[in-house]
Amino acid sequence: MGACPHAWQHQLQHRGRMWAASPAFRRQLFLLRSLAPTCADGGRASSSSLRPHAMSAAAGPVYEADAEAVVRRITPPLDRARHKGQAGKIAIIGGCREYTGAPYFAAISALKVGADLSHVFCTKDAATVIKSYSPELIVHPILEESYSVRDDERESVSSSILTEVIKWVERFDCIVVGPGLGRDSFLMDCVSNIMRHARQANIPIVVDGDGLFLITNNIGLVEDNSLAILTPNVYEYKRLVQKILNCEVNEENASEQLTALCQKIGGVTIMKKGKADVISDGKKVTQVSTFGSPRRCGGQGDILSGSVAVFSSWARHFLLSNEQPKETSVNPMVLGCIAGSLLLRKAAALAFEKNKRSTVTTDIIEFLGQSLEDICPAGR
Ligand SMILES: NC(=O)C1=CN([C@@H]2O[C@H](COP(=O)(O)OP(=O)(O)OC[C@H]3O[C@@H](n4cnc5c(N)ncnc54)[C@H](OP(=O)(O)O)[C@@H]3O)[C@@H](O)[C@H]2O)[C@@H](O)CC1
Numbered sequence: 586m587g588a589c590p591h592a593w594q595h596q597l598q599h600r601g602r603m604w605a606a607s608p609a610f611r612r613q614l615f616l617l618r619s620l621a622p623t624c625a626d627g628g629r630a631s632s633s634s635l636r637p638h639a640m641s642a643a644a645g646p647v648y649e650a651d652a653e654a655v656v657r658r659i660t661p662p663l664d665r666a667r668h669k670g671q672a673g674k675i676a677i678i679g680g681c682r683e684y685t686g687a688p689y690f691a692a693i694s695a696l697k698v699g700a701d702l703s704h705v706f707c708t709k710d711a712a713t714v715i716k717s718y719s720p721e722l723i724v725h726p727i728l729e730e731s732y733s734v735r736d737d738e739r740e741s742v743s744s745s746i747l748t749e750v751i752k753w754v755e756r757f758d759c760i761v762v763g764p765g766l767g768r769d770s771f772l773m774d775c776v777s778n779i780m781r782h783a784r785q786a787n788i789p790i791v792v793d794g795d796g797l798f799l800i801t802n803n804i805g806l807v808e809d810n811s812l813a814i815l816t817p818n819v820y821e822y823k824r825l826v827q828k829i830l831n832c833e834v835n836e837e838n839a840s841e842q843l844t845a846l847c848q849k850i851g852g853v854t855i856m857k858k859g860k861a862d863v864i865s866d867g868k869k870v871t872q873v874s875t876f877g878s879p880r881r882c883g884g885q886g887d888i889l890s891g892s893v894a895v896f897s898s899w900a901r902h903f904l905l906s907n908e909q910p911k912e913t914s915v916n917p918m919v920l921g922c923i924a925g926s927l928l929l930r931k932a933a934a935l936a937f938e939k940n941k942r943s944t945v946t947t948d949i950i951e952f953l954g955q956s957l958e959d960i961c962p963a964g965r
C-alpha cells in the first residue's frame with residue numbers, strides 16, 4: 586500500500602479502460618476507498634480537504650478507516666452452495682490452569698462472527714472447563730506444563746504434542762496463539778514449535794496475550810512473516826518496543842514508532858489496542874476509533890483476537906478471488922484488523938447500552954451477531 590490512498594486510486598485508473606471497466610476493478614477500487622482518509626464529519630475527504638486524524642500534534646498522519654465498508658466488502662454472502670468449513674476454520678492455542686476464560690472468549694467469538702468451526706488446543710487441566718462452557722467448541726487437551734512432565738520425558742512429550750497438532754494445523758484458515766496460554770517454559774517451547782510448523786505451512790497467525798510475551802523474547806518466530814498479526818495491549822506494546830526498538834514508547838511520535846516497529850520485525854501487521862485501535866503493516870497507519878464502551882472488563886482483547894482471525898481469513902479469500910494488480914495490493918491482514926476492531930466496538934456499545942456498569946465480556950459476545958447484522962444483513 587502506498588502512503589496516500591488517492592494515489593492508489595489514480596494508479597488503478599491508469600491501468601486502462603479494459604481493466605477499469607471490469608467488475609474486479611470496481612471491487613478493488615471500493616476496497617481502496619474504504620481505506621481512504623475521511624473528513625471529521627465522516628464524509629469522504631477530497632484531496633483539498635484531507636484531514637487525517639493525528640495521534641498527537643507531532644505524529645505522522647493516521648488515517649481513519651471506513652471500517653463499515655471494509656466489513657461489508659469482505660464478509661462472504663451466506664450462499665446455500667457453500668459447505669461446512671468454507672466460512673472459516675479457526676484454532677486457538679491457549680488455555681492453562683489459571684486461564685480458561687480467554688481461550689473460550691476468543692474461540693466462541695470466532696464462531697459468533699461467522700466461522701464454521703472453532704478449535705481450542707489447551708492443557709489437560711483447562712480442557713474440561715472450556716468444554717463445559719460451550720459444546721460448540723472442539724477442544725484438544727494436548728498441551729502440558731512443566732509441573733506435569735518429568736525432566737527425562739520432556740523431549741518425547743514435546744514431540745508427541747507437535748505430532749498431534751500437525752495432524753490439524755494445515756486445515757485451519759487462521760491460528761490464534763496466546764489467549765490464556767500462560768508463561769510456563771515447557772509450554773512456551775512446545776508452542777514455539779507449533780508456530781514454526783504453522784509458518785512453514787503458510788497458515789496465518791494472530792499473536793495475542795501470552796503469545797506476545799513468547800514472541801517478544803523470540804522475535805524470529807514472526808520475523809518477516811506477512812501472515813502474522815500482533816495485537817498488543819498498552820503493556821504488551823511497551824514490552825515489544827523496549828525489546829525490539831530498544832527505547833521507550835513515544836506517544837508524541839506514535840505512528841512513526843508503530844511503523845518502525847513493523848519494519849524492524851519485518852512484514853508483520855500490528856494492531857496496537859487502546860482508545861483507538863491503531864493498525865500498521867509498516868507501510869501505512871490506519872485507525873479505528875468508533876466509540877465502544879467505557880467498561881474495561883478483561884476479555885475484550887480475546888474477543889478481538891478471535892474476530893480478527895475470522896475477518897483476516899475472509900479478507901484473504903476475498904482478495905484471492907478478486908485478482909488485483911500488484912502495485913495496488915491491499916493487505917488482507919490490515920483489513921481483518923479493521924473489521925475486527927469495528928465489530929468489537931459496536932458490540933461493546935450495544936452491550937453497554939443494555940447492561941451499563943455490569944457489562945462483562947459474555948454480554949459483549951452476545952452482541953457480535955447483531956452488530957454484524959446491522960452493518961451487513963444476512964439476507965443481502
Ligand atoms: N478471563 C480470563 O481468563 C482472561 C485471561 N486473560 C489472559 O491473562 C493472561 C495475561 O494477560 P494480561 O493482559 O493480564 O497480561 P499483561 O499484559 O502481562 O499484564 C500484566 C500486568 O501488566 C499491567 N497492564 C496490563 N495491561 C495494562 C495496560 N493497558 N496499561 C497499563 N498496565 C497494564 C498490569 O499491571 P497492574 O495494572 O495490575 O499493576 C498487569 O499486572 C493472558 O494469557 C491473557 O490472555 C486476559 O485475556 C483477560 C481475561
Ligand SMILES: Nc1ncnc2c1ncn2[C@@H]1O[C@H](COP(=O)(O)OP(=O)(O)OP(=O)(O)O)[C@@H](O)[C@H]1O
Nearest residue numbers: 818819858859860862877882883884885886887889
Ligand atoms: N481506553 C480505551 N477506550 C476505548 N476502548 C478501549 C480502550 N482500551 C481498549 N479499548 C478497546 O478494548 C479492546 C481490547 O483492548 P484491551 O487493551 O483491553 O486488550 P487486552 O488488555 O488484551 O484485553 P484482555 O483483557 O482480553 O487481555 C480494544 O480493541 C479496544 O477496542
Ligand SMILES: [Mg+2]
Nearest residue numbers: 794818886887
Ligand atoms: Mg489480552
